[in-house]
Amino acid sequence: MRRQQDKGKATDCPYCQGKGYFQLLLGGSETCDSCSGSGAKA
Numbered sequence: 929m930r931r932q933q934d935k936g937k938a939t940d941c942p943y944c945q946g947k948g949y950f951q952l953l954l955g956g957s958e959t960c961d962s963c964s965g966s967g968a969k970a
């Protein structure tokens with residue numbers, strides 16, 4: 929966890945909840961394809 933963000937913001941990417949990446953179960957993270965890591969809704 930890097931930072932907490934409020935969920936449900938209209939400008940947040942719905943796939944990664946505005947984080948810009950997905951947390952992987954095995955560790956590390958993967959950049960969100962939908963927002964290209966920006967965390968913003970397209």
Ligand SMILES: [Zn+2]
Nearest residue numbers: 941944960963
């Ligand atoms: Zn995203």
